[in-house]
Amino acid sequence: MSDWSKVTRPIPVPDEWTKPFWDAAKRGVLELQRCQNCGDFQHPPYATCVNCISTDLKFEPVEGGGTIYAYTIMxxxxxxxxxxxxxxxxxxxxxxxxxxxxxxxxxxxxPYAEAKVGRRVEVLFETLNDDITLPQFRLAQTTSTA
Ligand SMILES: [Zn+2]
Structure with a gap:
C-alpha cells in the first residue's frame, strides 16, 4: 500500500475556468463542465466545447462511479x-x-497493483486545506454500474 502520510501535495490554484470545479469539490460534489449545445462533458474545463466549439458551457453534478481508462505506476x-x-x-x-x-x-x-484498466472506481474527496479539496478515487464499494 502506498504511504501518502508523508506527502504534502502541491495545492492547485483555481482560475476562471476551473473555479466551479474546485468550489463543487469543496462541497463534496463532483461537477464537470458540460456543453449546453451538444451535451458533451469535458475535463479539464476549456473556454469552448472541444466537440462543437460552443461557448455555452455549464458545470453539472456527475454522480455515480467510473472506470479506470488508463493508469501508470510511479x-x-x-x-x-x-x-x-x-x-x-x-x-x-x-x-x-x-x-x-x-x-x-x-x-x-x-495496493498500487490493484490499478487495472476497466476496474470500477468511485470518487472520494481529500481535503488539502481550507480552500482546496481534491477529488480522488478508490475501488468501487458496490457492484452497481448505475
Ligand atoms: Zn458542444
Missing part, C-alpha cells in the same frame, strides 16, 4: 513531494455519467 518521481508514496498508482478515470471527460487522480486505499 516508481520514481520527479517531484520530491511525492517521494514518500512511491510506488503509487496514478489513474485516468472515465465517469459513467460523463463519457468523454477523463479525470486524473490516485487510486487510494489499496
Amino acid at each position: 516508481y520514481h518521481t520527479g517531484d520530491q513531494r511525492f517521494a514518500g508514496a512511491v510506488p503509487y498508482a496514478s489513474i485516468i478515470v472515465e465517469m459513467d455519467k460523463a463519457p468523454g471527460a477523463f479525470l486524473p487522480g490516485n487510486l487510494l486505499g489499496v
